[in-house]
Amino acid sequence: MSDEIDLEALDAYLMSDDSPDDCMMLSDLDGFLHGVVCSPVPIPQDEWLSAAMGERATKLPPHILEIIIDLHEDILDGLTLPEPEVEPIFWEAKAGHVIAMDWCEGFMDAVALRPKEWLRLTESGADGHLVTPIMVHMMDDNGHSVMGIPHEELQQVLAEAADAIPEAVTGIYQFWRSHGQPTA
Known part of the structure; x- marks a missing residue:
């Protein structure tokens, strides 16, 4: 990641x-921007910016x-x-x-x-596993794994999945490019 991007200023503004x-x-x-870049179809900047920054996206400093x-x-x-x-920006717990x-x-x-466009990957028998490290982190409204991971195994599985995310994102990006999808 470029050292020239002032993530501290961005974080301070967002908070x-x-x-x-x-x-x-x-x-x-x-994470959102990684998903936009990996999208199977280009997403216009105005659209993704509004989705990320809300109604006032056009009034950002x-x-x-x-x-x-x-x-x-x-x-x-x-x-x-x-x-x-791929260098995802994850939070770090006090522990x-x-x-x-x-x-x-x-x-x-x-x-x-673009959920319909993503189906080609997510329903792919050969490459659908690429989204697994990301999906492992999805929880339902009660805090249970949407993938059915038992609570006693969850912390270990989450740690392993987090480590696998950079490779998974690379694989997702390359999947779409190898299937003729344009670069974001």
Whole structure:
């Protein structure tokens, strides 16, 4: 990831009272942008920006808008390298383990922009597993795994899945490109 992107300024803005009430936070936004870049079809910037930043997306401070667009471009650049680089922004718990749930929810929010188009991957017998590390982090309204992972195994499975996300994102991006989908 580019060291020139001021993630601290973006995070501070997203957590401030100046940000739109319905905007994503940094980890969600990063996951969302990865999902947008990996999309099977291009998603117009105005659409994904409104989905991520809410109704006031058109009124973002110019420097914040620039950071968000730079982050999107940085993700795309990382995935198009000969040796793809994916560096998700996960939260870290006080105990030291990563929390990837918000990032994964953001990614799935991007999938929800074009759910029918994603079916070709998710229902693929050969490549559908690529979304598993992301789906493992999805919980129902009662805090239970949507994939049926027993509660006593959940923390270990979540940790392993978080470690697998960069490779999964690379695989998803390459799946769509190998099936003739244009680059975001």
